[in-house]
Amino acid sequence: MITFQPLGTKLMYKTLLPLLERWFDEAELQGFSLPYSYHSDSQSDAETFTKKAKSVFEVFMSRMGSCYPFHQAAYAGQMLKPPHPAAWLAYAIATSVNTNNHALDGGPETSEMEKEVIRSLSRMVGYEPGTTLGHLTSGGTVANLEALWVARCLHPNKPVLFSAQAHYTHSRMCSVLGISSRAIPFAFGSEEEVDRFRASIAGAGTLVVTLGTTGTGQTEPLDVILPLCMEAGVRVHVDAAYGGFFTLLKNSGFLRSAPFEALGGADSIVIDPHKHGLQPYGCGCVLFKDATVGRFYKHDSPYTYFSSDELHLGEITLECSRAGAAAAALWFTIQLLGLEPDSAFAAMLRQCLEAARRFASVIGDDPRFELLMQPETDIVCYFPKAGTADDISRLSREIFRDTMQQGDKSLYLSLYKVDGKEFSRLFPHVESGNPTEPVTLLRSVFMKPDHLVFIHEMHNRLRASLQRITAQ
Template identity: 50%
Template sequence: MVDDSTLDILKDALATLGEGFSELPPHTETADPAALATVLQEVAVRLQDNYPYFHPLYAGQMLKPPHPVARLAYQLALYVNPNNHALDGGRASSAMEKEAVAALAAMFGWTAFLGHLTSGGTMANLEALWVAGRLAPGKVVLASSQAHYTHSRISAVLGLPFEAVPVDHFGRMDVAALEKRLERGDVGTVVATLGTTATGSVDPLPEILALRERFGFRLHADAAYGGYFGLAQNLGDSAQAAFDCIGDVDSLVIDPHKHGLQPYGCGCVLFADPRVGRFYKHDSPYTYFSSTELHLGEISLECSRAGAAAVALWATQRLLPLTPGGEFSGMLTQCRGAALALHAKLAADPRFMVGFLPELDIVVWAMQPELGVSARAIFEEAARSGLHLALAELPGIFFGLATPMVTCLRSVQMKPEHADPDWQELLWTLLSKATDAATQRPPG
């Protein structure tokens, strides 16, 4: 079930890596192979206590397996263990990071920019809001009520006031409510979410950009989850319009460890104006002496960072370029197609309630009240049959209900197999059987 067919490729690549250090005196690792094997077997047994995140029947949270080339490149880099905080710690991996980040920026139409990888979206968003706070000290940060919870937490860490803007019945930031709040003044930054983590909703970026022209706030796009979908070929009109103008924001975040096929943790923060690098300026009395070039530690709040993450991302983008209509783009198109297919099945089934069409690849649905069964009961029954979904508490207006909140089932259709009719049929069969079983089971 766990694929080991690529290990010979890694072994060959390790031999090539070793050739680059062949002039060094012989050196052998001192670890006892028998002890290593014993501990590693113990680790393997412990790791069995996991959901099968890599498998198509795991369709709950946004957990996507790394591409084989990312896994192999990451493992290969670990034999050198570079640190991308400075060129001294990771010469090759720092250069690969710059190239990989430039490819991400180019996806948004940026050629002159400042950016780097981070340990994930939280740190990337923190850096973006930190810069925003330096440019507008003490001013309010706004994000939608469906934006990721880290924005309010980050704002608190940075000492910036935070307020949530209501959403419409599509889960997008309510532009009229945003305008009304902007009229009161004292807003420094607006965060537009291009792909909320609950429903995949895409905030109406063109309208928010128009408000920026009137009110002069800084605009940050949190595209940690959804950013790659600008390459998809089957977005709806509203989402497409947002991605068409994402290059007009002041800063943005994208997480390669979500749809970018990377291991955790790999996030990225990008700034449209490279001059914000002045806020990172610092002096180090002891760290950097081998190069006078700009190093990644001079444009990052984080210090030590895994160079292996940059190597894995570079290798993946080398194999699967970020080009519209290419193989990587096709994967994203498939993911939304799979979500639309699941949504259609749910909408046609009288047991379920669905709301708006999925804008990306997240599908949410609730149970018809007369069925007399909770979403949690179906969630648990599905897990017993091997299908792993997720639960979400969402506003009732998403389903045309007067109830303030409703507990829903949620599925992220982010694996390529989810677009395959055979896997779709198996997933649906398991969901349908779990629903029937939960309905027939006595409460409690």
Template identity: 50%
Template sequence: MQHLDDWEQSWGTFARHPSLSAAPARIDDVFDRYLERLGGNYPFHHPRYAGQMLKPPHPVAMAAYMAAMRINPNNHALDGGPPTSAMEKEVVADLAHMLGLPKETLGHLTGGGTVANLEALWVAREQHPDRGFVCSEAAHYTHTRMAKVLGVRMDTVPTDAHERIDLNALEEVVQKGDVGTVVLTAGTTGLGVVDPIADAIALCRSHGVRVHVDAAYGGFFALAAQRDDVPPNFPAADFAAIAEADSVVIDPHKHGLQPYGCGCVLFRDPGVGTVYAHDSPYTYFTSDDLHLGEISLECSRPGAAAGALWCTLQILPLHPTDGVGAIVHTCLEAARTWAAAVREASALQLYMPPTTDIVAYAPRIDGSAADLNTASRGLFERAMTDERAPIFTSLYQVPAERATKHLEGVTPVHADQVSVLRSVLMKPEHRSYAASIVDRLNAWAEA
């Protein structure tokens, strides 16, 4: 931070107020206790952790974030952080370009996917205040919750055999003429499934309905869709179709290697900026250029998040075969390696082939859905509590009737919902470790 040191020298140093001081011994004591408590976390950085959507940010992102925190810029207004505001506009343009959206796309970073989806649905409501929303039963729960916050009806339609939004059911709803926006998902948080976005957008357009794509989890897989070596069961055409959506949400704090929280909302039509129109008598005075706060529901937002993402993308660009593209492609390969190992395992079976980098599987049993539920939970707990080298997975609830269609030897009795195991392979290191981890899970399942 030599520039900041030069600035302090040119403007003169000053004495910190004594009220900001703390005794060194007290600081040491607090941090010793703090670090001890942090030790209670699971090893999110390790390949043996394949439970939830958690991964460490890239060291470049951490360093850039901490460097900016010495200044603590606020990207709400240009005078709160002129350099990081410019960086935010650049990375937003990069994300829009990655998704194929037009150059004039309007957008900004947010505190995460929930806030980003709230903004997208808020704009959707303002554009069609007399119409409702539609999403699938596999969409993230935030959409139904945000619809309640906005006071808008949200119709939920069933999914097909592949856990995607059912197009026939969707058509029945949108043809009634009272739907303003359909929410499609590019990477469900349950199974990583991608809705048939290309066909769904065509359907919505034929009925004059807007489309919002929630790509919070799967958006960066758009880079994989641009490669020649697309992996099996990967819906490249649907990722390409995201470019036709009216709004898109993507989370750099997932596959973008960023610290929490860093989401992003993008709008194809820059004219939606008028929806945000407001005035502040003390904020937007340092420049005639657009301030990010003028197109955001959030006010204070960390400039450090924009700086961290900018530095990361300078080093790991959004390129299909390099940088972030190479990383997410390796995660896709990891999921297919994991799935292949499950297929070969004697005591495990695949729930369904992975679409992105999430794999669902279950113990191989011959019994009821209740027995499957017990076996899945038992294997989950056995793996997580192993004293030598625990393996962290997660559980996913599915309807018992659907489980019996995907899994052999299971009868749909004594249970409405059953648990299967779920592994999120969002670290590229998972590709090297996938087969050996499944081998250990299989050994425990056999026992």
């Protein structure tokens, strides 16, 4: 059975678990947070219920034990980061109260925590908290939906533009909202390319820039794009769902600092605390530089918003019911770890970037593998060397399957498809075959600090897998 606790955090869990027990003891004394009885108080019924609960729990644990080991360093597949134990503790406690941050009536204290969190995130990205509007969401999809909805409200007949590397949610949500949209090239290497970009954005309402693309973790050149959009009167929305928290490291030397330095100039920003913010799913966030866009959310309700004359979060969100536990967990985490460049929070992010760079260096030195590109954040794409693109795709898929089947020496990766023509441009020495077919590569996401000490073991498992496959 899989061990669910993250490596290296056993002591922290042992420290925090008694706090959870203390909460329930104190809550029982105060008589407000423990659930009421859902069954009879008779002794026989209680014994039957206990027996059934134990039986169901065994089945539950058996089924959960079949999950991939997301919390362990051997898992470097998808964007799944274990919540910090502090977030897990706060979420568990807040869930027992089950507040709803739609209105102060349903979550007075967790609503205040959410407002404090929004101020912290606003400062982090370079916004002025006093003039910023924002709130938490169930995830980046809804957060981007809200940003695009505001874009439509401001420019109802103008298209939304983005690059080919943008998350598919943007084209999908534009379709939902009835907004015309299209992908345009983000190329700025020559004056001709810059002129083509200017021509492409003419007449647009909003341009989406991604800091931390989901495929390769690249940061699009916001610092170059922003002044061009301002010149053309085009709004800029930044999808920093994955890369937003890396702004804490903008002066660390690990990142291209300019795109993150420019972040405060964007009109709206999306960040996902449930990615690099150490939070459980689902916790997204949308921020607007100009708080006056709140006028588009304005509505009235005959049965909420009565406990206070202050702004209720439900008056500035598209979602209605939202878990107050998400705000509580994020607030607790930020209070404990800090959200400054020299904080423990930033130190953990730095380890993730360092792990990706070490792995890229090891892969770059191995004659059997090749990098797609140098990592900009903590995602590395690479492939086993072969004479043809078809063989590269085949070997990548076989390694992906083989590494998961090695017991306690397993490795969990993901796959990434690259346009065949683009791959041929980058690697002309590889026989392309059918250039219309995508080339499948390996992809590793180094979201856990524990990856830093696992790099050489991971490399050994990759090499062993390739050797098993080629020996067949």
